[in-house]
Amino acid sequence: RLKQTCKKVCFCGQFSQIKMVSNQNAIRLINTTYADQVVNIGEITLGEETRNRMKNTQGRESERRQIINAACALLNSGGGLILMLPKNDNYTLSDGLGLDIELGLRELVRPQTIQDNFTYLQVDVYTIIFVKSWSADLISSGGVKARISSIDCQAYKRCGTSTLKIAPNEFYHFFNQKKLMVGRAQGLSPKRMRINNSQDKMLKVVKNFCNQKNIKISEAVEFGESEYTEFKSFEGRNLQTRLGENLVKYISAFGNTNGGFFITGIDDKTKKVVGCGKGIDPEFFKILMENTFKKLITIHFDNCSSQRSVEYNLHIINVIDDLETRHGYVMALEVKKHCCVIFSKNPESFKIEGGCVLGVWVCLCESCGGLAPCPGLVPALCPVLAGIGPIQKQQYTKHTTFLNISFCVVKSEGIESIPAPLCSRLFEKFERFDDNLKPNGEQGVLIFSKSWAVDIEMEKNDNVICDALLFCTNSFPVLYTVVEKATEELLEYSRQTAYQIKQKLVNVGGYSDWICVIPKLFELPSRTVISSETNCPGFKLKNQYPEDYRIFDVKAILRSLVLVMLSFKSPLSDQLGCEFLNLLTIEQFEILNSKCNIEDFSSMFVHGLPGTGKTVIAEMLIRRIQRTFHCRPEEVLYICENQPLRDYMR
Amino acid sequence: RLKQTCKKVCFCGQFSQIKMVSNQNAIRLINTTYADQVVNIGEITLGEETRNRMKNTQGRESERRQIINAACALLNSGGGLILMLPKNDNYTLSDGLGLDIELGLRELVRPQTIQDNFTYLQVDVYTIIFVKSWSADLISSGGVKARISSIDCQAYKRCGTSTLKIAPNEFYHFFNQKKLMVGRAQGLSPKRMRINNSQDKMLKVVKNFCNQKNIKISEAVEFGESEYTEFKSFEGRNLQTRLGENLVKYISAFGNTNGGFFITGIDDKTKKVVGCGKGIDPEFFKILMENTFKKLITIHFDNCSSQRSVEYNLHIINVIDDLETRHGYVMALEVKKHCCVIFSKNPESFKIEGGCVLGVWVCLCESCGGLAPCPGLVPALCPVLAGIGPIQKQQYTKHTTFLNISFCVVKSEGIESIPAPLCSRLFEKFERFDDNLKPNGEQGVLIFSKSWAVDIEMEKNDNVICDALLFCTNSFPVLYTVVEKATEELLEYSRQTAYQIKQKLVNVGGYSDWICVIPKLFELPSRTVISSETNCPGFKLKNQYPEDYRIFDVKAILRSLVLVMLSFKSPLSDQLGCEFLNLLTIEQFEILNSKCNIEDFSSMFVHGLPGTGKTVIAEMLIRRIQRTFHCRPEEVLYICENQPLRDYMR
Ligand SMILES: [Zn+2]
Ligand SMILES: [Zn+2]
CATH class of the missing domain: 3.30.950 (Methyltransferase, Cobalt-precorrin-4 Transmethylase; Domain 2)
Structure with missing residues (x-):
């Protein structure tokens, strides 16, 4: 019944050796309108009073363990939702969850407090625990907090x-x-x-x-x-x-x-x-x-x-x-x-992998203290994760303006549309529509991309005209997928993209506050916004987040987004059996970024001295082309002196 | 009965606001042959069994609190010894201290273990708890461990x-x-x-x-x-x-x-x-x-x-x-x-100040994360405290060779005498005597100084020919004070110097392993070593340290020593009411170091652009001259355009 696999994972420069224990009875994630990981616990007795009166103590403990295991898994896997259907009809949040559950949650997040990582909401008939990722809160902890929350270390x-x-x-x-x-x-x-x-x-x-x-x-x-x-x-x-x-x-x-x-x-x-x-x-x-x-x-x-x-x-x-x-x-x-x-026994911890809550046998094997040992690292970006001093901050801001995501774009008034070159091309083709997406009286940024899905290594959908990410203080982050005609399939595509963006902001960008991305379609001809809330193909559930998810600091999200954009999986990853988080150099990114309209050019020369990263650029471009034109490996003609590289790309 | 003072202290770049509560009943430090802080608790019931049988529970608690308060104070003040005279005659260490005492010690040092910071030894009739400084173990904790251990935070x-x-x-x-x-x-x-x-x-x-x-x-x-x-x-x-x-x-x-x-x-x-x-x-x-x-x-x-x-x-x-x-x-x-x-109440913590164990009202007011905000900092030295990466290590080693304390001097065989120029001058005057000080079969360094006391800002004693610090792996550190004729006064002077060196290595240099410096006199004409152990003017007590104090890593001590040598108290300190730890730049140190024989030159010109630190050098030199020639302020003629500076120097 038990299957064991063993691999190494690099999480923000932190290596862990994980033996995965996959159990056929593992709780599976469910599909909802949320662009998020949702664990469905099902029927459960909630409330301090009611749980105290439970006679079946074994049943109570099993309920508690389900919640704690799910909470541990979500803490370790980028955050998400725990869906619970209270058995007692008249249950309200003011009855509390039950002290046994609270104590379990408290132990998971010490020395943080429960409210730092968990928040609750009643949506429809459900009671939902929202879980914030147990990500490295590098600023406050200096990067030494364990990246993995565990229930019992057994040591x-x-x-x-x-x-x-x-x-x-x-x-x-x-x-x-x-x-x-x-x-x-x-x-x-x-x-x-x-x-x-x-x-x-x-x-x-x-x-x-x-x-x-x-x-x-x-x-x-x-x-x-x-x-x-x-x-x-x-x-x-x-x-x-x-x-x-x-x-x-x-x-x-x-x-x-x-x-x-x-x-x-x-x-x-x-x-x-x-x-x-x-x-x-x-x-x-x-x-x-x-x-x-x-x-x-x-x-x-x-x-x-x-x-x-x-x-x-x-x-x-x-x-x-x-x-x-x-x-x-x-x-x-x-x-x-x-x-x-x-x-003394197997340590107990959980993780979400392959859509399941799985028991993991966790050991942090190497702590590299931030991103330092990754070979392709942009030095100016290191401080992003390491709690930026005033001098580095300046340097960093200077270097990131190339992304058009300089921090000055977050003005005290109004919302800026970026990246500017892409916007102007878009608004030539289609009459200016970004104002339709901007809420009034807010401040923040609206970031356009030819396809956010491709940017974060998903397949491109040809029915998508462009994507726009909206980050405003005091609002929930929104992904607008701009389309000609809204369909359920596109809605789901937008949800998947939003989900990937959220996961990457947390897992790669190291964003440590509450974060969600709400997917919406924007029908360009009719200029209407369609949200998945009104039209859900999967599990029936309103799409509602607690107030904590409103953006507190747009700049913090942009810092994480820059890291997401610059990061790529190194070829070394597969050789070592672990994920190496590499970052592009600024020059490499500029070359790639200038070719964001892959459809518009037919050839490109990249020249440089050995070791300056031509191969990396080639790899990134080929991947982009593959994703944009949906190429199967055999449809690409590689002319390459480097045979191992060709085989790797295939 | 209670006197309150309030000041700010900067400890390795970490600011704390401390309200000192000085109590006339405070436990005073005693003078012994140890070049260390010794708190004498006096008679006490020791041993798990015996303490359990105590009927006077109030007396037991008061004994426990005395030990815990002293342990807390020593943890916060550079480490030291707690001297206890067991009431029960046949007490041996194998009876344990008593669980109540152990639990108290455990809470002080969590998440470290008791044996990381406390070790025990029976010397003469006494049972001694040796306390290692609760200094920033920056390498393992990334600098985020609280620099102050407390008994109860009351928050x-x-x-x-x-x-x-x-x-x-x-x-x-x-x-x-x-x-x-x-x-x-x-x-x-x-x-x-x-x-x-x-x-x-x-x-x-x-x-x-x-x-x-x-x-x-x-x-x-x-x-x-x-x-x-x-x-x-x-x-x-x-x-x-x-x-x-x-x-x-x-x-x-x-x-x-x-x-x-x-x-x-x-x-x-x-x-x-x-x-x-x-x-x-x-x-x-x-x-x-x-x-x-x-x-x-x-x-x-x-x-x-x-x-x-x-x-x-x-x-x-x-x-x-x-x-x-x-x-x-x-x-x-x-x-x-x-x-x-x-x-909810005054937080409880203790510190040693003015030779007393004092209750302190502690609040860390600023965490600057390492040494970063200190203005005069040598960038190459930052990594010393911050867990050195391989690249910085190289750079650092290069920069510190100027001190003649390059790390390569710790050879796999034998002991090197440094600093070399001073040695050669010494051995011209007096026949080569360094071999008398070197133990056989050890590896390490013997560092000569005209006067270690002056180097660490103590008054010079004219009867001292020179000082030599011996650091060998597997031995206790020794300070040899080289004199013509040994006296009790010189023995005490050597002990004071050794004590200051030990304190500075911990508090300024951030050395975090067990450390002591054993003072010894070396009579040059008779070529004999006299240790205070055999001839003690104060409290009768053999001078014996546990094996933990033997040096594990000579290079780690040298790293801390470099920081001690380069640091100086900034004039800013008094203005702000807090101690600013500044470090000399390499150029500044070289100028100072080249003039180590202050007696031998009569004038000196330092030129440089404004802001390059001429004043700092002048100040350091004047302080050295004052300490070397025992000048009273009115005996120095200052010719100075800068009136505030002159007043400050006086
Ligand atoms: Zn081993
Ligand atoms: Zn305030």
Whole structure:
């Protein structure tokens, strides 16, 4: 029933290794009028009072888990909607969702608050949770917030004499520190590593203890619980179950910290030997250990050269009394410090992939701190993501005017139509119509494109005259798809385009505020606006967003949009099995942008020194041509000396 | 008994506003042979078992608080030692400190672990907690970790329908987000602010409710608890006390989030009116409110232009039954969203100042993200603190060779003596003695200076021939003060210098690993090393550090040392009432460095264009001359056109 795939994904310069667990029972996304990801949970009991009165606690927990899993998946996948049909007819939002659900949501987004990432609305008969993407809020967090929200990391650490589960919001910090240590430890000799252990003396006492064959019952041991030692005494009955549960936890804790001894059969209060597993064959412990370590889930960082499995020593000491009668054993498991990370179970997190809410086994494998290591990066654009200082801001603004999306276009009054050259050509053919699209009294920008779909790597629809994106403060973002005659198919095409734009703004552009794009058709001859709200082919549902989605800062959206426009998937991506986010240089973009009317020219020469990016431009142009003219690979004649490139393009 | 002072401190580019609460009972630092800050707690009960058996719970808590306060102060002030004399004679470290103490330490350093910042050692009769500075671990945290550890922030926020106290480790994130919002909200019209509130409709219902004069008992209200509303019903008895306690908490929570209503006299389960304060004069509520808001502790960010006090509306509704009999009141307090931060009480944190552990009232007022805004900054040195990329590393290494502290000097074998020019002059006068100082088989550097004390802005001692700092991997750092004849006074001078070097490496250089500097005298004629361990004038205590203090990475120390050498206090500091950390440019440093033998030259011309830093060099030189020749201000003849500068120098 379970299918596992493994791949690497680069998310805003942040690498993650993801093992996808696809379950046939996975919740599927549904199609609605929303240009957004919509998870339908179905019927559910809502409201603090009503949920408290539920007798079926298992059913309540299963409802809660569905919502939390969906919320986690949407947080990790660009945001979206959770559709719920309250079982109780007279439910209103003022009854609350239920404290158990709220607590689950709270844990997902700590240290943020619930209202930072979730907002609610009742639309038709549904109660909807709107989820904002758990994207890197780079400005406030300096880029160190984990890019992936998780429900349970299933990893432990030692902190003094305690064993702590690593909280989801501490996981990224923990991972980063571990990785840093792997890097530091790489060049060191084993001698150097050993000496650093300041508890050497104490550990010698423990080791001597472990190497005994027999020990007297009720004898007190000479060492106590510490970072490196944990005592547990188990009753005879459920030894195997309880030992098994505790083992993975303490192996993870000791292995993830500085190593140590997990010792059963000693009372932790009195430090006296009590013994455990009386009458059991000592082989039992050996087999249990072998099975436990075989099943252990560990990951190695990419900078880890050892890639060893977890090392351990098992000591079984006979517990005897003065008459040499046996009273079970003291089992001492020494777990060596592991180079990377040990989990007690599969970490729990969710993601949307292939239209499903899927469980993912997540580990951030490399943190590159912003976009720095991507080879084709425009230096002036780095600060976009990195919290711009005053000097860089200036430089950045200067460099982005080439896109015609300079920030000065957001005037204090009125709405500017851009990009200007395309507009003038459009308004030559068709009588000026941009004023029809501009709402009165707002300020912002209306950005025209020959086809926004092609710009963001979708197939071009020939019935589309042009697209216009409207960003005004205090309004919802709108995509106007300008057509001759509105059809349901075009409406759906516009919705898909709007959805892609929204996803790219969040996932590629790093936009971190609430964002939606509402698709609308603009019939040019009749000059009428048709919205999908009035005419929906899929799931019946009004298209309504909470007020939070109104644009707060147009410039912030434009910054993200610039990144979306300049980014492209590198050929390297497929070779490495991960997505490399590259950015075009300004010169490259200018060449491409000047050829936005692909239909109008038949040949083009690009010349430049080796390594300046001619191939990238060629690739981008070919992709554009493919998308614009709907070419099948065999319909394109490539004349190319570079055979691997030709094969790649095909 | 309490004295309050208020000033601004810049710590590695991070501004904090600190109100110091100096208490005459404050714990004072003691003088020992350690070149470190030592807090003496005195007699104390230690060990998990023994502490659990303590009957005097108040005494136990007071002991715990002493340790936690001292630990917090040392974390915030460059690290140091906590000296404890265990009351129980047979105490050993393997008994643990006691879980209550451990939990307190754990909360101070989350999400780090106890062993990252605390380590223990028994020296003589004492048990010592060694505390590593809670300095910015910039590499792993990207510079966003709070620079100040605190015990309790005393600030609240709303998260969904709950009120949460902000945990110390979430405080910095919370502050940063608030400050960001202040910046964003500044330019917005009130209209824009209001519209953003998506819960407008619901709030209208609440407001209508509040504007009633009378309400029937047992009537259910039309709204429930939400982010914006909290119901509390109090029994008649302790109304004043309990209301007072709850008020500050909810005012802080609502004011710090998005505002809201705190309503008493309604049952939160049934939403039915029950009334409170039966028979009380309604004036009581008004007076209570006035007093509460008067005492409220709020701070404003420096980018806040409104600087308003907390706004509120108090509504008192009479609760009546069908016969119009009174049943007390419903009190609804509307707290408006506050521009900055509201505390329920004074936040608790500690710092060492003037040799005392002092309570501080801390608020980080500006986060400049690294060193960026400091005007005199060497760009090539920024990456030192910011987690160096491979390209910057190269550039940086190139620029720092001028210090003769290029990183290549740390050879895989042996110890290099630097700075080379000074060495050769020294070894002309005195027969080569550096080999006496170098331990065998180690690798590292031995850095000579005419006087390390003068380099780090202490007075020069004329009996000191030179100083040499020894940094070897796997050893403790040592400061050798080279003298003709060892005296107790010189030993103390060496200890003071070593202490200053250690403090500067942490506080200015941003060194974040365990660090100590062990002072030693080197008698040149007899070629003997005298350490303070054997001959201590102050508190009797062996000078012994845990193994953690052995150097792990010499280059990391050198990076911090470079920053210490290049930094100087700007004249701006005093004008602004805060310390500005400036760095010399490379050219400035070269001029200064070439004149390290101040005694040997009588005049110097520095020429350059206006603004290139001639004054800074002049100032630095004059300070050096003052420190070297022990000049009193009136002994220096300043010929200066710039009168304010002359007055400043005096
Ligand atoms: Zn590894
Ligand atoms: Zn303010």
